Amino acid sequence: MKNQELKTIITFETTQQAMEVEDLVKENNIKARLIPVPSNISAGCGLALCSSISEQEKIELLIKKNEISGIKIYNIFY
């Protein structure tokens, strides 16, 4: 609704994973944050990591390095 920008949204299989990745991005000084999964992605009740597109590559790398599987990456206006 307000101030929409193209964002990277990453969803996880579990809430624990989402929170783990939030810690990882913080440790690595990557600007990203946990938000409730936007309803246009899923009607579920999980958490997603939200960042600007420019941080996406770094986050993907971090997730791969830490062997977190089952993630989904979306680019949406949010």
Add this chain to the structure above:
Amino acid sequence: MIKINAIGDVCPIPVIKVKNAMKELNNKGIIEITVDNEIAVQNLSKMANQKNFQIISEKINDKEYKVTINLSKEDVKCELIQDNNINNSVVVISSDKMGDGDEKLGKTLLKSFIFSLTKCDVLPSTIIFYNSGAFLTSTNSESLEDLKTLENLGVEITTCGTCINYYNLPEKPEVGSVSNMYFIAEKLLNSSNVIKP
């Protein structure tokens, strides 16, 4: 300045008279109205508060109350509130966690809740932070950006001063104002909808 005598007028005549006077004054200046009952004073206060005009009432005797509404003391930013679909609900954040259970999850949930508010079509009029909720408006809070967004949309953000003091937080919150328990009690009493996540 317009003086109105609304003694003997039944509800909602005093409010209507004031509304008409506001129009006549083009929302500038002072309206002084005399009414004969406490309920009329309360209704006038509510209306003035909604429009963000300063209001002072004085009880002269049991059958006479003098109410002064200062239209010039209007908060321009707050006028926007009406346009932004702000309703009369008050959100109370009484802890730095949402719900009972795991501490880390609780903090994450609360952050999510505040973020979600920024995406809602209808916003609360006020968010009150007290007890460990005071950490949310202070330095190092991860919700500051969202709270500033809400403040810019016209939501009043306020933090309990006693709590800031107790937790040794910086005197001035990073977002919003500091308030005392009288203010908090009044806000809660005047709201028909208090939300405690």
